[in-house]
Amino acid sequence: MTVRDALNSALEEEMTADEKVYLLGEEVGQYNGAYKVSKGLLDKFGPKRVIDTPITESGFCGLAVGSAFAGLKPVCEFMTWNFAMQAIDQIVNSAAKTHYMSGGNVDCPITFRGPNGAAAGVAAQHSQCFAAWYGSVPGLKVVSPWNSEDAKGLLKAAIRDPNPVVVLENELMYGISFPMSEAALSKDFVLEIGKAKIEKEGTDVTIVAHSRSVGFALEAAQLLEKEGICSAEVINLRSIRPLDTETIIKSVKKTNRLVTVEGGWPQYGVGSEICAQIMESEAFDHLDAPVVRVTGADVPTPYAQNLEAFAFPDTEVIARVVKRTLNKKIGA
């Protein structure tokens, strides 16, 4: 099943199960979704449950937040997370903080979703990764699915979660197909928010990634194993907040080396947070080398295809960095 279809089934199943759940955003209805994620939903559920909005992120996001305060369960789609910056006040100052600031009296069971991070040939204002920004906000939960099972399980969990949840999808993953287990195909399949998954077990180095980077990390691990260089353990974060540091620490205690991979910018990023938390934890004493981050380049994403390719980490880059860290020893 493709990631797109997995998201579509998640939406369809949750909208069928609970009539309070509704979808709104630009082009989600008649156009079947800018990226076709909401295909068929308007036909099935009608204009009261699938709303095409005017072009106003602050408007429809604010409307969605207000409707959540009033008891509905909106799924607010941003055409890309870049455009959500026009509504970020509603997401952070209202959705994230209101349950706390109202003394627990006002709930906000809203799901924000849309494509995040790298795309193809759309330049800087369509390619930013927001995992670090939203991941820093108390009151929000943030998930970043990689494959179809992640997409379905995490989106369903997000919709069912009474807290505001940010779902960071990736446009380049929408069309990619992955095998789905029997359990994943069930209409009650949810993944726990805040739990990472070990996609591949290994013994020599831990690679932690989220979203599209997980695919590259797995390819790098395969490459390194084939070349006889090392056996890498690959962890798919799945959730940015809460961050599953327990799984990472357990893995580092086993492998003694850690490399983080993300598409976002290096400064104040997901990798930076993992480094800090590992240093502050018992895993520090188990490291044989400093933790290394592999991140997107510290530039606004270029448009030219060759430059764009250089701006994001891929299999080669990850493999090279892992090799380098394997050659480091404490005190050497």
Added chain:
Amino acid sequence: MDLILYEAQRQGRISFYMTNAGEEAYIGSAAALEPEDEIFGQYREAGTLLYRGFTLDQFMNQCYSNDMDLGKGRQMPVHYGSKALHFQTISSPLATQLPQASGAAYAIKRSGKKNCVMCYFGEGAASEGDFHAALNIAATTSCPVIFFCRNNGFAISTPANEQYKGDGIASRGVGYGMHTIRVDGNDVWAVYKATQEARKIAVEKHKPVLIEAMTYRVGHHSTSDDSSAYRSKKEVEDWKRHDNPMVRMRKWLESKGWWDEARENAHKATQRTAVLKSFAAAEKRKKPAVSEMFNDVYDKLTPNLIEQKKELEELIKKYPAHYDTSNYAKEN
């Protein structure tokens, strides 16, 4: 209440306050609503809560952020909220409540209930992008919401003639295709009648309405402001003499033979005693328990919050001299 709490801030007993001086006639709009009509305020509509039965104790407890505060001591004074009275917790960023009001109205429409949403804001907040987004989306999505603009002439120090160059806020409603009326905001009956008619349109036709109430802000913007810096005391005194909503109401009542000076004095005395009593009681109460700091960030504590809470409890136990919790309510 306003006089006493303003003085309390000046004496350093509460941190902040905002008065309603000069605009009291807006209470007419509260009187025209049904108890289950949801109110989204800005910050200068405490009278609507008073009208609905919020007690003096409840007002004081919020201003003192004590252990009886419905908001659990998490907000600045005057940021009231009451689930029971259908008054949405006040949020500081301006105009964010407008699209949210549209959303809550959308939820009410979906529910089939014959209610509406009442959304208050000032003429300054109407310059925010959220104002435009909210009106447009309320009109296009047919939301039963009344947008009530208190045009009181000032946004802190910015006079209305610098806030906009168009014909006030009312002219904008027409632009968004919405029923619009401008009323004498100091005439409690005009405000009442306009709201009554607006409510009919909203509830029966599911159409939004814009009311612009022309009034004058007699007091300073807040306790952080001294308006003599930007307007003459004479201007304020002239307004108080020539167009005072309280005086107009009183004279009208006197003309009907329903009020007189003796009643006025007796009423003022009783109210003052009641306010002072609540005030003294609220001041004596302890602050919320320390553990409340961790609650309501999410519906349930996340692993990192549980860890931090435990760490704080241990520190408090170990170093009681450094962590004086005598002013905080006991843990449950």
